[in-house]
Amino acid sequence: MQTADFIQLLETYPKRNLSFEYAPGKYVRADYHVTEVKNVLIEATDCGGRQDSWKETVVQLWANPEGEEPNHRLTSSKVLDILKRVSSLQPLMKNTPVKIEYGDRDFHTAQLNITGHRLENNHLIVSLGVEHTTCKAKDRCGIPEVVGNNAQECAPGSGCC
Incomplete structure (x- = not known):
């Protein structure tokens, strides 16, 4: 999801409590804080020597490990206010x-990608998912593009990775 799409989502449901599901059935604690918003420029070189660059926006969430803050809940509009301030x-x-x-x-x-969202009661739930690493120089390293799902095929020394 693009940053503009995330902002639009928050604008669409301003009065909803905003929840993040980082794995199926597992949620960032309801009293989380938005602690940082980062504009990130990534300049990378893969193992085959190919250079690439791209930009991302990273929104950092934090839950106080000392215990839950019962009076602290963020709505979509509150997170939107934080993004506007930033x-x-x-x-x-x-x-x-x-x-x-x-x-x-x-x-x-x-750092998790936004994979979807849903409404439940008074909550806007944003679903998060991982992006797995991959070899970006497969074409130059002799690694096949499609790798089977058999665990033995990806054993160390198998040529899978």
Whole structure:
């Protein structure tokens, strides 16, 4: 999802409590904070020597490990207000993919893609998912584009990766 699409989603459901589902049935605690919004420029070189660059927006979420804050709940409009405040100081790159960064004691810190959303009661639930790593120079490293689902095919030394 692009940053502009995420903003539009928040604008569409302003009074809903905003929840993030980082794995099926697992949610960022309801009293999370938006702690940082990052405009990110990535300049990369793959193992085959091909250079690439792209931009992303990263919204970082945090839940206080000291315990739940019962009076702290974010609505879509509150998160939208935070994004507007950020954009007034550091304009958001609206035509870039948006990622949600989150981690806690039970879930490793990761940048997650928005994979969908749904409405449940008074909540706008944003579903998150992982993007798996891959070899970006398969064509130059002799790695086939399609890899089977058999675990033995991807064993160390199998040529899978």
